[in-house]
Amino acid sequence: MTVRGPGAGVQGSFAVLVLLFATVGCGARAEVRTPTDVPMLVPAPPPDRLIVPVPERPTLPDQEPPAAGTPSTSTPVRPQPPARSNPPASTPPPAPPAGVAAPPAVLSTTANTADFERRIREQLRRAEADLAQVNRQVLSSNAKAQYDAARGFIRQCEDALKVRNLVFAGQLADKAATMAELLRR
Amino acid sequence: MIRVAPAVALIGLVLAAPQVAFAQSDVLARARAAYNTMRLDEAVTLATEARAIERLAHSASVVFARASLERYRRTGDVADVAMARQALLAVDVTRLTPRESDELRLATAELLFADEQFGAATELFESALAVVPEGDTSARERVFDWWASALDRHAQLAPEGERERRYARLLAGAEREAARTPASIVAVYWVAAACRGVGDLDRAWAVAVAGWIQAVRVAPGSPGVTMQTDLDSLMRTAIIPERARAAAAPSDPEAVRVALAAEWESIKKRWTR
Numbered sequence: 001m002t003v004r005g006p007g008a009g010v011q012g013s014f015a016v017l018v019l020l021f022a023t024v025g026c027g028a029r030a031e032v033r034t035p036t037d038v039p040m041l042v043p044a045p046p047p048d049r050l051i052v053p054v055p056e057r058p059t060l061p062d063q064e065p066p067a068a069g070t071p072s073t074s075t076p077v078r079p080q081p082p083a084r085s086n087p088p089a090s091t092p093p094p095a096p097p098a099g100v101a102a103p104p105a106v107l108s109t110t111a112n113t114a115d116f117e118r119r120i121r122e123q124l125r126r127a128e129a130d131l132a133q134v135n136r137q138v139l140s141s142n143a144k145a146q147y148d149a150a151r152g153f154i155r156q157c158e159d160a161l162k163v164r165n166l167v168f169a170g171q172l173a174d175k176a177a178t179m180a181e182l183l184r185r
Numbered sequence: 186m187i188r189v190a191p192a193v194a195l196i197g198l199v200l201a202a203p204q205v206a207f208a209q210s211d212v213l214a215r216a217r218a219a220y221n222t223m224r225l226d227e228a229v230t231l232a233t234e235a236r237a238i239e240r241l242a243h244s245a246s247v248v249f250a251r252a253s254l255e256r257y258r259r260t261g262d263v264a265d266v267a268m269a270r271q272a273l274l275a276v277d278v279t280r281l282t283p284r285e286s287d288e289l290r291l292a293t294a295e296l297l298f299a300d301e302q303f304g305a306a307t308e309l310f311e312s313a314l315a316v317v318p319e320g321d322t323s324a325r326e327r328v329f330d331w332w333a334s335a336l337d338r339h340a341q342l343a344p345e346g347e348r349e350r351r352y353a354r355l356l357a358g359a360e361r362e363a364a365r366t367p368a369s370i371v372a373v374y375w376v377a378a379a380c381r382g383v384g385d386l387d388r389a390w391a392v393a394v395a396g397w398i399q400a401v402r403v404a405p406g407s408p409g410v411t412m413q414t415d416l417d418s419l420m421r422t423a424i425i426p427e428r429a430r431a432a433a434a435p436s437d438p439e440a441v442r443v444a445l446a447a448e449w450e451s452i453k454k455r456w457t458r
Contacts, residue, residue: 038210038244039221041220042221043328046327047298051418136261149338
């Protein structure tokens with residue numbers, strides 16, 4: 001039988017403590033190292049391109065026509081021939097050449113405004129009808145982007161109509177209708 | 186002997202602690218790796234697991250949000266967007282490393298894009314672009330592409346006048362990027378698209394031709410090949426019809442359109458390997 005001295009227990013505890021601190025130290029080192037090992041998130045693949053063709057026949061003029069007397073800076077003005085005092089009675093008035101755009105309408109009268117709004121809503125209805133024929137789930141990634149954009153244009157157009165911004169609403173309705181028609185094809 | 190037993194058990198526990206910590210961090214690392222290889226369901230599952238661990242919760246929320254957003258882009262399920270938003274709202278930015286903060290910024294920008302908040306998304310992508318690590322050309326090109334896409338959508342939703350201003354900003358940014366990385370066909374695409382946006386159709390044509398020819402030299406399967414398709418689409422859908430329409434008054438726009446389309450086809454034919 002071995003008789004233990006009074007210092008044996010203290011020495012044992014001391015050894016255990018040393019071992020404990022050493023292992024805690026190792027554990028701490030291991031934990032500090034791990035976060036730097038994780039891979040960085042790569043940026044997601046960018047979205048598909050969205051190319052919106054300019055509508056061939058806009059519902060509304062792009063902007064309010066300039067006030068009388070203000071020269072236009074963007075549209076070339078074709079000089080008008082001088083008015084004849086005695087036009088020949090037998091000559092019918094010349095028809096406007098094909099492809100020449102009608103002069104921009106003025107958004108000033110209540111009748112015009114109501115008519116423009118009606119045309120915009122008609123464009124929107126057409127766009128909605130075209131989109132309703134398209135099944136988004138079966139579209140390609142790029143076509144899905146076009147579909148979502150068309151829906152976005154419709155939403156924005158409705159917002160513009162709420163605040164009576166008819167010119168902007170007309171532009172958005174045209175874009176929506178153009179894209180929806182392309183998707184339907 | 187009896188007094189030594191608890192000490193041994195304690196040592197065992199302490200020895201096991203780093204292993205547990207490592208296994209926990211490993212969950213997050215695996216979630217990140219799954220995201221990077223677009224195994225999105227797995228990334229979401231692992232990130233959810235990591236979010237339950239207190240010290241990883243904030244980092245894991247960023248991964249969870251990014252993976253959820255990516256899943257939304259594939260499936261269109263808006264529940265993924267809602268989950269991504271909740272995850273991002275739960276993040277305490279002070280608990281992230283600087284690198285994770287950059288990842289959070291990208292996640293937020295992507296979420297704004299999904300929300301169609303294109304203006305705000307543009308701003309965040311721009312700040313994300315500024316901190317892409319130097320030399321990581323692939324990451325830079327992607328973030329730049331996101332920035333340009335966000336600004337493009339932002340411009341397309343703007344009324345006349347404002348739209349041109351936004352495209353002018355896109356043009357300046359794309360030109361900067363093209364000068365910084367001359368081999369970037371993505372930057373060339375956006376220079377062409379922005380030129381079209383500001384109404385400079387002649388330059389848009391020239392840049393698109395140059396970009397298409399540059400893309401011929403890229404390796405098969407690389408993003409340059411996709412860019413060729415994108416440039417072709419930009420040319421046929423927008424630049425050619427709009428150039429034809431803008432032709433001087435005596436010209437017949439349809440004849441101009443046909444001539445331009447033929448010229449474009451001829452260029453592509455001559456520059457195809």
